[in-house]
Amino acid sequence: MTTDAAFDIVRRTLANGRLPHAYLLRGDPRGAAAELAARVASLLLCERRAADPAAAPCGACKSCRAVANGTHPDVVAVEPEKKSRVISIDAIRETFLPWASKLSYLGGWKVGEIFFADRLNDSSANAILKTLEEPPPDTLFLLATDRPGDLLPTIVSRCHRLDLSTGREAPAEPWRSRVGEILAKHSNASALRVAATAARLAALFDEIKGVAESQVSEKLAARRDADPAAALVDADAEKALVSVREKELRGAVYAALEDWYRDVLVLAALRESGAAPGGPGAPDLRFPERRAELEARAARTPARLAARYVEFAGKIREQIEARFIAPPVVFRHWLAWMR
Ligand SMILES: [Zn+2]
Known part of the structure; x- marks a missing residue:
């Protein structure tokens, strides 16, 4: 805000x-x-x-x-x-x-x-x-x-x-809710279920590609309408704009992933400290609408493990964005550890 x-x-x-x-x-x-x-x-x-x-x-x-x-x-x-x-x-x-x-x-x-x-x-x-x-x-x-x-x-x-918003952030919605929906169903109990979560998250990235393409082409069309004399953007430049936009939107997915496990961590730490849930100092969750599911996870996740998961979420971002490893591979690898 x-x-x-x-x-x-x-x-x-x-x-x-x-x-x-x-x-x-x-x-x-x-x-x-x-x-x-x-x-x-x-x-x-x-x-x-x-x-x-x-x-x-x-x-x-x-x-x-x-x-x-x-x-x-x-x-x-x-x-x-x-x-x-x-x-x-x-x-x-x-x-x-x-x-x-x-x-x-x-x-x-x-x-x-x-x-x-x-x-x-x-x-x-x-x-x-x-x-x-x-x-x-x-x-x-x-x-x-x-x-x-x-x-x-x-x-x-x-x-x-x-x-406070930095003014450059990607819109969190709908990606935040979608990530919440996917993670609420996630289980690392079997390789099959891990693969299913990984595939759903990777599918978000495919969707993001489409959204980024249409956002950029709409923006360019609006610019041409406003000023027909404006220089045409060539295909390479348009591609570059799409890839910047895609990266911004993927940022919302990573942020939501980190927020999810941060919520688990906050609830697990609160439970371990013996504080009454809902009492004074009730935690400010990033996914308040999924509190019940988060509480259930926190109940079987020690805070120190939840803290690792927040770290793993950061590694997912780094491996995809900085090391260019294919998203399904990265998701499968880390989600196998993350409850
Ligand atoms: Zn005054």
Whole structure:
């Protein structure tokens, strides 16, 4: 979604008094996700909000200016150290946790921001997790990352997720639902069933080829209609455009494959941590409509195995896109391991 759409969700949730304790902002931590974090912090802290919620953030009051300058005492931001490129336990212990445990300076909200949250190492992630499990009052945590798959599933499960679009992504639908449909039927109990799943997934790629061809030729036709004098695109150039579009659309299939196993991982980790399903911190699934099927898989898949499957999904992408191995072969190989 766009930054505006994500911001509207936060604004409405705040107005209803249902703001969660933490958001996971999926997007560029130096770009869209940072912009959204700053807008949300201004919204919560703006001095005009009490009198006129619709006017916040005004961008002009002392609080809004302090947020913009990075000097507001009720906002703390941590990010990876330049040298090690990780968010160390020291940064968390010395800056973040003491700040989280203190009351707000100005008597309102506090906003704790973690940029590049995927770079938390195990000990810093666990320290943050404790705070997310027992969040201090009137405190909102914003975790920004463009690699949510690298976060501990227990952290992901404590956050409401806001996915910001990069503007270049392929449309997820209908490919996402189709992948969900295929994987819901998948079983690696026999070679025959593995081959069946592999064939269905590979068939999506054939379909994608057709869709890419018609999308490109429609686009070129529209361009010729708009400007008959425009240079004709020769067959080779058209082929290249189709292949770029195909690759984008295949990206939606890989993303859905990774998301599916990430959902299994989140549910398996939650079950292993003993949390009540549906309780506070209910996970934000990428395939909420297939929750029952995912739960059934998670019930017989240890989280550490599910984590491997997410990795395998990444390998499938790499072998097809970078090593040009035939999709049915790649799917058959990896799906034999993946439940
Ligand atoms: Zn303001």
